[in-house]
Amino acid sequence: xxxxxxxxxxxxxxxxxxxxxxxxxxMRRVDEARRxxxxxxxxxQKEISDLQAKKSAVVIDRKRNExxxxxxxxxxxxxxxxxxxxxxxxxxxxxxEAKRAAVELAKSRDEMNNDPRxxxxxxxxxxxxxxxxxxxxxxxxxxNLRNQLRxxxxxxxxxxxxxKQVAQExxxxxxxxxxxxxxxxxxxxxxxxxxxxxxxxxxEHLLDNIRNKKLNADDDVTRCxxxxxxxxxxxxxxKALQGSYQQRMAQLTQKKNILNxxxxxxxxxxxxxxxxxxxxxxxxxxxxxxxNTNPSEVLTYLGEQIKDYSSIDIKPEAIKRVLxxxxxxxQANMECPCCARAFLENDEINAFQSRILExxxxxxxxxxxxQDGVATARDAIExxxxxxxxxxxxxxxxxxFTRIVAEIKETEALLAGEGQAELKEVEAELKLEEEKLADKxxxxxxxxxxxxxxxxxxxxxxxxxxKRGQVKEKKEKLELQSFAKIDDPRNLKxxxxxxxxxxxxxxxxxxxxxxLNNEQKTLNEKISRVTNQASAxxxxxxxxxxxYNRDQLSSKRKDELNNLLQKYNAEEKDxxxxxxxxxxSLMQKESDRTRMRDTxxxxxxxxxxxxxxxxxxxxxxxxxxxxxxxxxKSRKSEEMQEIARKLTHNSESIRSxxxxxKSMKPEIERLKKEVEDSDRQKGIxxxxxxxxxxxxxxxxxxxxxxxxxxxxxxMGGKEASRKAKSAQQAIADLKEKIATQRGMREGLAxxxxxxxxxxxxxxxxxxxxxxxxxMIDYETTNLVVQDLDKYYDALDKALLRFHGIKIGxxxxxxxxxxxxxxxxxxxxxxxxxxxxxxxxxxxxSYNYRIVMEKGxxxxxxxxxxxxxxxxxxxxxxxxxxxxxxxxxxxxxxLDEPTTNLDHENKKGxxxxxAQIIASRAAQSNFQxxxxxxxxxxxxxxxxxxxxxxxFTMPERYYQVSREEGHDGKFYSKxxxxxxxxx
Numbered sequence: 001x002x003x004x005x006x007x008x009x010x011x012x013x014x015x016x017x018x019x020x021x022x023x024x025x026x027m028r029r030v031d032e033a034r035r036x037x038x039x040x041x042x043x044x045q046k047e048i049s050d051l052q053a054k055k056s057a058v059v060i061d062r063k064r065n066e067x068x069x070x071x072x073x074x075x076x077x078x079x080x081x082x083x084x085x086x087x088x089x090x091x092x093x094x095x096x097e098a099k100r101a102a103v104e105l106a107k108s109r110d111e112m113n114n115d116p117r118x119x120x121x122x123x124x125x126x127x128x129x130x131x132x133x134x135x136x137x138x139x140x141x142x143x144n145l146r147n148q149l150r151x152x153x154x155x156x157x158x159x160x161x162x163x164k165q166v167a168q169e170x171x172x173x174x175x176x177x178x179x180x181x182x183x184x185x186x187x188x189x190x191x192x193x194x195x196x197x198x199x200x201x202x203x204e205h206l207l208d209n210i211r212n213k214k215l216n217a218d219d220d221v222t223r224c225x226x227x228x229x230x231x232x233x234x235x236x237x238x239k240a241l242q243g244s245y246q247q248r249m250a251q252l253t254q255k256k257n258i259l260n261x262x263x264x265x266x267x268x269x270x271x272x273x274x275x276x277x278x279x280x281x282x283x284x285x286x287x288x289x290x291x292n293t294n295p296s297e298v299l300t301y302l303g304e305q306i307k308d309y310s311s312i313d314i315k316p317e318a319i320k321r322v323l324x325x326x327x328x329x330x331q332a333n334m335e336c337p338c339c340a341r342a343f344l345e346n347d348e349i350n351a352f353q354s355r356i357l358e359x360x361x362x363x364x365x366x367x368x369x370x371q372d373g374v375a376t377a378r379d380a381i382e383x384x385x386x387x388x389x390x391x392x393x394x395x396x397x398x399x400x401f402t403r404i405v406a407e408i409k410e411t412e413a414l415l416a417g418e419g420q421a422e423l424k425e426v427e428a429e430l431k432l433e434e435e436k437l438a439d440k441x442x443x444x445x446x447x448x449x450x451x452x453x454x455x456x457x458x459x460x461x462x463x464x465x466x467k468r469g470q471v472k473e474k475k476e477k478l479e480l481q482s483f484a485k486i487d488d489p490r491n492l493k494x495x496x497x498x499x500x501x502x503x504x505x506x507x508x509x510x511x512x513x514x515x516l517n518n519e520q521k522t523l524n525e526k527i528s529r530v531t532n533q534a535s536a537x538x539x540x541x542x543x544x545x546x547x548y549n550r551d552q553l554s555s556k557r558k559d560e561l562n563n564l565l566q567k568y569n570a571e572e573k574d575x576x577x578x579x580x581x582x583x584x585s586l587m588q589k590e591s592d593r594t595r596m597r598d599t600x601x602x603x604x605x606x607x608x609x610x611x612x613x614x615x616x617x618x619x620x621x622x623x624x625x626x627x628x629x630x631x632x633k634s635r636k637s638e639e640m641q642e643i644a645r646k647l648t649h650n651s652e653s654i655r656s657x658x659x660x661x662k663s664m665k666p667e668i669e670r671l672k673k674e675v676e677d678s679d680r681q682k683g684i685x686x687x688x689x690x691x692x693x694x695x696x697x698x699x700x701x702x703x704x705x706x707x708x709x710x711x712x713x714x715m716g717g718k719e720a721s722r723k724a725k726s727a728q729q730a731i732a733d734l735k736e737k738i739a740t741q742r743g744m745r746e747g748l749a750x751x752x753x754x755x756x757x758x759x760x761x762x763x764x765x766x767x768x769x770x771x772x773x774x775m776i777d778y779e780t781t782n783l784v785v786q787d788l789d790k791y792y793d794a795l796d797k798a799l800l801r802f803h804g805i806k807i808g809x810x811x812x813x814x815x816x817x818x819x820x821x822x823x824x825x826x827x828x829x830x831x832x833x834x835x836x837x838x839x840x841x842x843x844x845s846y847n848y849r850i851v852m853e854k855g856x857x858x859x860x861x862x863x864x865x866x867x868x869x870x871x872x873x874x875x876x877x878x879x880x881x882x883x884x885x886x887x888x889x890x891x892x893x894l895d896e897p898t899t900n901l902d903h904e905n906k907k908g909x910x911x912x913x914a915q916i917i918a919s920r921a922a923q924s925n926f927q928x929x930x931x932x933x934x935x936x937x938x939x940x941x942x943x944x945x946x947x948x949x950x951f952t953m954p955e956r957y958y959q960v961s962r963e964e965g966h967d968g969k970f971y972s973k974x975x976x977x978x979x980x981x982x
Contacts, residue, residue: 037600051586069568098541105534149492199461217444224437265394813880821908868900893929914944
């Protein structure tokens with residue numbers, strides 16, 4: 001019946017619960033299978049990793065053992081090579097012989113060092129040097145005498161030359177005076193007469209007269225220029241004034257037209273004024289407001305109107321409240337609230353209250369305004385506000401327009417008042433003054449030429465007169481010098497002959513000294529040679545003794561190395577025994593892992609297929625259930641019966657299918673086993689196929705080997721046999737490499753799976769995003785570093801250029817000061833060399849050194865100059881550094897600057913210091929402090945400072961002395977001493 005197939009809600013709930021339990025069971029089996037597979041995979045992977053680690057450890061031990069064995073072999077070979085050398089096989093007798101030779105050479109060296117000839121040579125050199133000093137003193141005295149005689153001869157020659165020049169220049173002077181006689185007669189100055197004894201005074205009178213006439217002519221030219229300039233100024237003023245008026249008139253007219261345009265502010269204000277007159281035609285004062293009224297007055301009028309109309313816009317309620325408040329105030333205070341007058345009687349109070357009531361009544365009160373009046377007042381206020389705004393916005397244009405109109409009228413009046421007649425009169429006056437100026441200029445130019453001629457004559461006469469005085473002075477000086485300086489009766493020729501003889505003696509002394517020095521050098525070289533031989537013999541003895549000891553140690557080391565090699569061979573055999581079972585176990589485990597993964601894969605696929613079928617059946621049941629629910633809710637009995645019949649039919653079908661499924665379960669199990677067996681069979685078949693392929697390859701290779709063997713036997717050569725063995729060995733090596741690479745591939749695959757699982761962990765989440773951020777930071781930092789490198793290079797080049805510029809400035813000042821101070825002839829100049837030229841970058845430090853120059857040659861000063869040259873170079877360099885870097889802090893102190901300086905160099909230093917003081921005297925922060933015991937240097941400084949200009953001479957210098965005090969102790973005393981007392 002139908003009731004037997006009715007499915008109740010409880011049945012559906014039980015069926016749904018069974019389905020959920022079935023789903024959970026399948027999911028549990030899937031999870032258990034996955035965990036089991038993962039655990040089995042991890043276990044076998046761990047075993048493989050352990051075996052690989054053991055294999056790697058054995059391989060490393062083998063390599064280490066092989067390396068140690070190779071090192072021992074190389075060391076043993078080196079020792080054998082060294083031992084086999086004939087030179088290194090040293091005997092004990094060879095060592096003793098080398099020591100005896102070293103002792104004999106040392107004895108010879110000591111004998112040479114004690115040779116008495118060495119002291120004799122030193123004594124002879126000292127005698128020749130004393131003789132050389134005596135000759136040098138004599139040469140210096142004769143040189144001074146020769147210089148004095150040459151000075152007297154030069155003075156006499158100079159006097160003769162001056163007398164000849166005086167005669168020639170006097171003849172030139174007379175000739176020039178004759179040439180200028182025509183011009184002198186023109187200007188009434190032809191009475192000039194000159195004489196050889198006094199050519200200056202007549203020419204001075206003539207020069208004064210011509211100069212005065214020239215000044216008078218220049219004054220006339222100046223006055224004419226002033227007159228012309230004044231007339232031209234009048235003309236320019238007239239023309240400029242008319243042009244200015246015309247230009248100003250055009251500008252004002254243009255501005256007036258712009259301001260008076262139809263849409264301009266002026267017309268707007270005029271329109272507003274006309275509108276106001278029309279609007280307030282009944283009440284307005286036409287004398288006050290019309291077309292000519294000032295906009296300011298109109299604004300005032302509008303403000304008054306707005307104020308009047310604003311008082312109308314008051315609400316009645318507000319008026320009533322104010323009046324009621326006033327009434328209460330009056331009752332409370334008994335006085336008028338408006339004027340504060342006290343109410344004396346009640347009648348006054350009643351009258352006040354009655355008046356308040358009247359004002360509060362809208363029908364009779366004049367304070368109350370109707371609504372129509374308020375609207376009218378508001379309309380008027382809006383109009384007035386609009387007009388006031390228009391006038392306020394445009395009032396500045398109206399004011400400007402009014403000002404321009406007034407200015408146009410003034411300009412027209414000025415243009416009408418100026419005439420052309422005055423301008424023509426000024427032009428005629430200008431022409432007359434210009435003609436007069438041309439005449440005066442011609443006269444002035446003629447006098448200027450004459451003045452230059454007379455000035456030249458005067459200069460020539462002055463030069464003749466001065467040279468005559470020099471001739472007279474030099475003659476007197478020559479007479480005094482010839483009697484006062486020279487006490488020696490020899491003449492210049494005799495003195496020069498004596499100097500030549502002394503120079504020959506000096507050269508002979510030098511030659512003798514050089515001969516003795518060469519002899520001494522020969523002895524020293526011989527001693528040095530014997531000393532070197534003794535040292536070499538001692539070194540040879542030591543080397544032979546060391547070689548003998550080294551041979552003994554080498555024999556001992558050879559025995560040790562042979563023992564080590566035996567030990568390494570035993571260890572290598574032991575490692576070979578350990579390596580074979582590890583490799584076999586590893587290959588077995590890898591094969592087990594492959595089979596286990598295949599089995600687990602089949603099981604996982606079966607579970608996934610079962611889960612897929614279950615999900616599909618579950619979806620079908622859910623659709624059926626949804627349809628059943630839909631039909632139940634629709635309440636259609638016929639459809640319900642039809643559904644019941646279908647359910648009955650479905651139940652029978654399900655029951656029959658379940659029975660059929662039960663009957664098919666053994667078959668399904670059998671098929672599953674067959675499928676599993678087929679997968680295994682498939683794997684076996686694939687392996688067999690691979691095996692067949694490899695066998696074919698092996699057969700092919702064996703066939704090739706046989707062919708090669710036959711060819712080899714046919715050839716009958718040993719070379720082919722060697723190649724065949726080599727090929728077989730290569731095949732075996734390749735097979736071993738193939739097996740090794742397969743194992744490595746399986747290991748890498750396992751590592752890849754492990755790494756994939758790790759990548760899904762939290763530690764590696766968003767690793768690409770973090771990597772990208774870090775790469776951005778890295779690239780940004782790289783860009784910053786590159787920019788910093790560019791800035792560093794630019795700064796480096798700037799420092800290099802600045803250093804070169806400053807070194808150049810310092811060397812320029814050093815060159816000038818050295819030329820000024822140093823009076824010797826052996827050093828032309830000195831300079832600082834920094835070593836910068838060989839570097840392309842600025843250095844942290846420089847190898848500064850001082851070099852001296854002579855011509856085109858340079859040489860370091862260190863160790864090659866005298867003490868005086870060193871002191872002078874030190875002072876010059878310090879002065880140059882101060883001039884370059886201390887312009888804003890010009891304090892310089894020199895302590896004993898003349899140490900080791902001769903007279904000429906002292907004078908040069910004084911000149912340099914005087915010039916520095918004179919050039920920097922205008923600097924407010926310059927101070928020079930000199931500390932010295934040399935009074936001659938102080939006198940030189942005084943003389944040189946007195947010859948300089950542009951600064952004030954120091955009034956005194958300070959002297960430090962040591963005096964005994966009243967208590968018996970000595971104290972330093974500083975005294976100010978005038979320069980004149982020096």
